[in-house]
Amino acid sequence: MNLFKKLYKKKNMRLLPLIIIIILSTSLIYLCYKRTSYKNKVEPLSLETSEKTNIKASDRVSDQHDDNKSHAKEDVKDEKAPVTNVAVPPASAPPAHTDTSNNKFDASMIHDYLVKNKKKSDGKKVAFLTFDDGPSTTVTPRILKILNDNGIKATFFIVGKQLDLYPDSRKILIDTYTQGNSIGNHTYDHDPIKLYPKTNVDAKYFMEDIKKNEEVLKSVLGDHFHTKVIRFPGGHKTWHKTAEVDKMLSKEGYFFIDWNDMTSDAEGSPKSRTELFNRYKQTFGGQDKVVILMHDSFGKDTTADALPDIIDDLKNKGYEFGTLV
Numbered sequence: 330m331n332l333f334k335k336l337y338k339k340k341n342m343r344l345l346p347l348i349i350i351i352i353l354s355t356s357l358i359y360l361c362y363k364r365t366s367y368k369n370k371v372e373p374l375s376l377e378t379s380e381k382t383n384i385k386a387s388d389r390v391s392d393q394h395d396d397n398k399s400h401a402k403e404d405v406k407d408e409k410a411p412v413t414n415v416a417v418p419p420a421s422a423p424p425a426h427t428d429t430s431n432n433k434f435d436a437s438m439i440h441d442y443l444v445k446n447k448k449k450s451d452g453k454k455v456a457f458l459t460f461d462d463g464p465s466t467t468v469t470p471r472i473l474k475i476l477n478d479n480g481i482k483a484t485f486f487i488v489g490k491q492l493d494l495y496p497d498s499r500k501i502l503i504d505t506y507t508q509g510n511s512i513g514n515h516t517y518d519h520d521p522i523k524l525y526p527k528t529n530v531d532a533k534y535f536m537e538d539i540k541k542n543e544e545v546l547k548s549v550l551g552d553h554f555h556t557k558v559i560r561f562p563g564g565h566k567t568w569h570k571t572a573e574v575d576k577m578l579s580k581e582g583y584f585f586i587d588w589n590d591m592t593s594d595a596e597g598s599p600k601s602r603t604e605l606f607n608r609y610k611q612t613f614g615g616q617d618k619v620v621i622l623m624h625d626s627f628g629k630d631t632t633a634d635a636l637p638d639i640i641d642d643l644k645n646k647g648y649e650f651g652t653l654v
């Protein structure tokens with residue numbers, strides 16, 4: 330009995346390598362067949378399929394250097410491949426909004442600087458000249474010329490109603506835009522009674538007025554136009570119950586920009602060039618990033634008068650000029 334067991338075991342031991350060889354050979358033949366059948370497979374030329382095919386083609390190249398790769402490994406890699414593909418930005422990806430080479434600054438950064446009191450300085454002195462309530466056919470062209478003469482650009486917060494009331498101002502907006510200035514959204518109607526009943530922001534109406542204004546801006550500047558930079562008429566800091574509108578703006582990707590310097594050209598009685606310049610100096614806080622509130626609407630002629638003085642003063646103080654995008 331013991332002898333039989335030994336013989337059986339020995340015979341089994343002799344057969345074992347043969348069995349392993351047969352299994353391995355069968356597996357190898359199966360894998361080769363599967364690979365050949367996959368390579369010959371014709372797939373429809375949908376975008377999704379062609380992306381997958383490209384990935385598999387690259388896998389095949391690496392397969393040539395790794396003959397031991399199992400089919401299971403390929404399947405895992407194919408599952409991960411689309412994620413890798415998504416991570417690579419397409420060649421046509423839009424450029425980042427911040428383009429410091431052209432002194433364009435991301436509005437979100439300046440928003441945080443002004444609102445969240447993030448005064449962490451990068452050491453760069455930048456002044457943002459901002460003009461609200463335009464365009465006008467009288468003051469805006471003068472301001473554009475002064476900016477052009479100085480080789481600088483500014484940010485204009487447009488009220489769409491002006492464009493409808495004064496069709497000639499549409500060309501001024503196009504000039505403003507093509508000159509390289511930034512265009513911001515200042516609501517369509519600019520009506521504080523509707524926007525802020527009892528000084529509380531009507532979030533729904535506010536958003537509707539912003540959207541309406543955006544449509545008017547698109548009708549002049551083209552469907553591709555979009556701005557995420559907005560300014561509350563009267564300033565965000567002036568009004569109450571802003572939580573709801575802040576949430577909506579954040580959800581839609583808008584950033585509001587108030588100011589930390591002003592000429593007071595829209596407060597009280599009209600001011601002379603000297604009065605405006607003095608007011609600019611009085612409110613100047615010396616921050617690295619200065620956002621100056623001015624207006625280019627009808628009647629603000631002395632703003633255009635005072636602008637060269639303000640620009641010269643900022644230049645003397647070592648400021649560059651930036652736009653908000």
Ligand SMILES: [Zn+2]
Pocket residue numbers: 461462515519561562563
């Ligand atoms: Zn305004």
